[in-house]
Amino acid sequence: MGDFTYCLIKNAVINGKKQDLLIEKNTIKKIGNIENNEIDKEETKIINAENKIAIPGLINTHTHIPMTLFRGVADDLPLMEWLNNYIWPMEAKLNKDIVYAGTLLGCLEMIKSGTTTFNDMYFFLDGIAKAVDEIGIRAVLSYGMIDLFDEEKREKELKNAEENIKMIKKLDNNRIKVALGPHAPYTCSKELLMEVHEMAKKYNIPIHIHMNETLDEIKMVKEKTGMRPFEYLNSFGFFDDVNVIAAHCVHLSDEEIKIMKEKNINVSHNPISNLKLASGIAPVPKLVENGINVTLGTDGCGSNNNLNLFEEIKISSLLHKGTTLNPTIINAKQSFEFATKNGAKALGLKCGELKEGYLADIVLIDLNKPFLIPKENIYSHLVYSFNGNVDTVIIDGNVVMENGKIVNVDEEEIYEKAEKAYYKLIN
Numbered sequence: 001m002g003d004f005t006y007c008l009i010k011n012a013v014i015n016g017k018k019q020d021l022l023i024e025k026n027t028i029k030k031i032g033n034i035e036n037n038e039i040d041k042e043e044t045k046i047i048n049a050e051n052k053i054a055i056p057g058l059i060n061t062h063t064h065i066p067m068t069l070f071r072g073v074a075d076d077l078p079l080m081e082w083l084n085n086y087i088w089p090m091e092a093k094l095n096k097d098i099v100y101a102g103t104l105l106g107c108l109e110m111i112k113s114g115t116t117t118f119n120d121m122y123f124f125l126d127g128i129a130k131a132v133d134e135i136g137i138r139a140v141l142s143y144g145m146i147d148l149f150d151e152e153k154r155e156k157e158l159k160n161a162e163e164n165i166k167m168i169k170k171l172d173n174n175r176i177k178v179a180l181g182p183h184a185p186y187t188c189s190k191e192l193l194m195e196v197h198e199m200a201k202k203y204n205i206p207i208h209i210h211m212n213e214t215l216d217e218i219k220m221v222k223e224k225t226g227m228r229p230f231e232y233l234n235s236f237g238f239f240d241d242v243n244v245i246a247a248h249c250v251h252l253s254d255e256e257i258k259i260m261k262e263k264n265i266n267v268s269h270n271p272i273s274n275l276k277l278a279s280g281i282a283p284v285p286k287l288v289e290n291g292i293n294v295t296l297g298t299d300g301c302g303s304n305n306n307l308n309l310f311e312e313i314k315i316s317s318l319l320h321k322g323t324t325l326n327p328t329i330i331n332a333k334q335s336f337e338f339a340t341k342n343g344a345k346a347l348g349l350k351c352g353e354l355k356e357g358y359l360a361d362i363v364l365i366d367l368n369k370p371f372l373i374p375k376e377n378i379y380s381h382l383v384y385s386f387n388g389n390v391d392t393v394i395i396d397g398n399v400v401m402e403n404g405k406i407v408n409v410d411e412e413e414i415y416e417k418a419e420k421a422y423y424k425l426i427n
């Protein structure tokens with residue numbers, strides 16, 4: 001924690017009550033009334049949080065973070081056309097430096113809007129990890145694999161994935177974990193998926209995969225295998241004894257929901273990306289009813305077009321009220337927990353709640369804002385009224401943004417680097 005072992009947050013609204021919170025190293029040590037004689041002033045950074053609320057940092061469970069550089073480059077298209085004709089040709093020009101620049105920009109955007117952890121699938125993980133390390137955010141990184149049913153590509157992708165696992169593990173950074181990222185059942189062969197499953201068990205790491213995003217892809221999988229995607233993957237044990245985070249899950253049969261429940265699949269619900277690509281609306285109320293762990297993701301900035309998870313929180317509550325004509329469905333508490341507690345559960349992290357013994361990933365929000373007054377029913381305001389501009393962010397016990405000022409990196413430099421990287425991509 002910089003020069004301090006302790007950080008004391010004084011007089012914040014915490015879990016609905018005005019109180020203090022003491023951090024020791026990277027962990028929440030105490031929540032309650034903390035007297036001055038309980039702390040060593042020399043060793044303690046004190047944050048005056050009068051008129052602020054402390055919330056657990058948000059957890060974005062599906063990103064392609066360097067795609068900040070693709071913001072606005074190919075709007076208003078369906079998924080397959082968007083990927084085949086615009087995104088994949090541009091991604092062929094990526095390199096470590098471009099990815100590093102796009103990641104710094106993405107991390108900056110996430111920290112400023114209260115996200116402290118993201119679960120990413122992309123290329124050039126060394127560039128991503130470098131940016132994550134420097135800026136101070138928490139991340140689970142997976143190398144995204146696509147073999148398009150070609151044996152030579154498959155071998156190359158699996159070798160890359162294993163090298164990336166070793167590379168991330170070698171960093172030995174408490175904030176950076178690794179996962180496996182087979183892109184989707186319509187871009188990855190059965191052989192690749194089976195090897196991924198083995199590797200996930202070997203290294204005891206999660207699998208992050210796109211599932212059932214569009215009707216087109218389900219048709220493709222059905223034509224190839226005779227089964228719907230979840231049935232197909234289940235037929236060769238892909239979900240057995242591993243932790244899977246399945247992004248999108250828009251179009252699901254009852255049989256697939258049954259499999260998801262049985263196999264404890266974590267869903268990353270990405271409502272804005274799904275709306276923008278006109279993929280559809282995920283049956284979130286049905287998933288919740290079935291006890292499936294629903295979390296929230298933004299997806300990449302090519303299809304969102306930002307990384308503000310507060311927008312997903314609001315939309316995930318409103319959207320399902322609209323489709324079910326039921327205003328009680330997905331209430332504020334539920335959608336807030338999608339982005340905090342449930343996200344942490346999916347990624348196997350001890351965070352997402354402000355509790356003693358939990359990781360100190362904490363966001364302070366200034367309540368003196370017109371859209372947060374009156375200062376009653378604050379959780380309702382956070383879900384239905386807040387714009388995402390947070391005040392102070394602590395990750396792993398370190399202050400990474402204080403009163404709106406980013407601590408570890410130069411914001412202007414990040415903007416410049418990102419602009420330059422963007423022009424390399426489009427020229």
Ligand SMILES: CSC[C@H]1O[C@@H](n2cnc3c(O)ncnc32)[C@H](O)[C@@H]1O
Pocket residue numbers: 064079083087088091121122123143144145146183210213273299300303
């Ligand atoms: C193999 S790395 C990740 C890969 O996924 C692409 N991507 C971005 N958004 C989506 C989406 O909504 N569905 C499917 N694939 C997506 C990204 O451009 C990378 O190529």
Ligand SMILES: [Zn+2]
Pocket residue numbers: 062063064210247299300
């Ligand atoms: Zn995605």
